[in-house]
Amino acid sequence: MQADLGIDEDEEKEPVALAKVSARSLSVYYGDKQALFDVDLDIHANQVTSLIGPSGCGKSTFLRCVNRMNDVIEGCRVEGSIRMDGHEIHAPEVDVVSLRRRVGMVFQNPNPFPKSIFENVAYGPRIHGLSRTRSDLEELVVSSLERAGLFDEVKDRLGEPGTSLSGGQQQRLCIARAIAVGPEVILMDEPCSALDPIATARIEELIDELRATYAIVVVTHSMQQAARISQRTGFFHLGVLVEEGETSKIFTNPEDARTQDYITGRFG
Template identity: 70%
Template sequence: MADLNAGSVVAARNAADVVTTKMTARNVNVYYGAKQALKDVSIDVSQENVTAFIGPSGCGKSTFLRCMNRMNDTVASARVEGEIKLDGEDIYKGGMDVVQLRARVGMVFQKPNPFPKSIYDNVAYGPRIHGLAATKADMDAIVEGSLRRAGLWDEAKDRLGESGTAMSGGQQQRLCIARAIAVDPEVILMDEPCSALDPIATAKIEELIDELRGRYAIVIVTHNMQQAARVSQKTAFFHLGTMVEYGDTSMIFTNPSEPRTKDYITGRYG
């Protein structure tokens, strides 16, 4: 019996160590007109980990994040080359439904951007578009569940009819996260979600990211290296349009293999 129990423990540990690749990028190059913004970026993003993109301003990290749900399609001069796959399917192939892609790969922006609608309607907006609720009761359940997952239900449940723009900055950002997860995405992209928030609101968002980890593949762009160290398990360092180094967050911050990464981490530039 002891051997069986030991085997069960080993099996459980091995299962916990399994990493599911959710998105892959290979040799991604991005151009804005004649200017090349990204050069040969290749990375795997897993379901289980929070992945942080760090690097100085203008290094390409947000540009690459926007490639992951084709937000760069909205920029007329942008051109993306290479391959980005979601569950093995090339998201840039002809015939890809970009609206459905963005439901599967949601984005939370740097500045909270709730719609000028009620708190309820902000969360219900995506499910309505995608026909995810057959009845009012179904929609109520989606709204409540999304606000609970975003850690906002207790603060919002008695004011669902009030405007989302009347909330505090930190509450607005959590409302935007609730809006993103209401369509049950598989990946959540966050572009500096805490840069406009105070330390208390930032701490709540970081706690939320940790709670959501594993349920969604999460990628966060941040200028705050301490934040990257706190919330992520994988980190990619970008510099001058290239991804210099990618690996376990603990290794990137304590024993980077590339001199440019070490220089950035130690504050020699940035």
């Protein structure tokens, strides 16, 4: 499922062709303030990449660059390159709507639309024209809810408002909504920070299951969570990607002293 971003096959292939998304020399400015400094980071398919770091370190900024959600923020300027499957996502020919179809996003606070559960999931496929008939659409909604592990809980009340669900269910509804348009990458911005521990465990399991299909990036404040769910971890500090690598290595044998200090709880 490779939607065309609207550009020809790129001339120069990146050496890290395996990476689903690769950022190079990425800098982001909010007005005069620089939020990200020269970040190089690869995101691989079928892996969970977690981004950790103290508040305001730029990890959410990085995340929002991948589906160009920063475009809507006034005064935000992005320099450097992000390539997805070798295509530059900031190229002028790239349609941001098709990009966001391929890069789904789940937010910190569950934000279902104030519509029915069914409509929440059906909205994306509908605006992208993904299903021709009503039964196609219903099938797609059911399978998305199933993959998000929510279907059994809501199958009898698909017509009820999405906002009537519990926080954890709402977050899984948002995941189902993101899955429904068939993305390749899913970005999650602290998806569990508003949830209780049981709902968090449920989401973490789900993230692990979804890894089989998608490249997943999770921003998290919880180092334990990063250690539990991710294969690779990036540590941001003051807008700089300090260290990036295998999760097990980052948490047991970090190279940088700042990473060491952060994971042992000396700051942050």
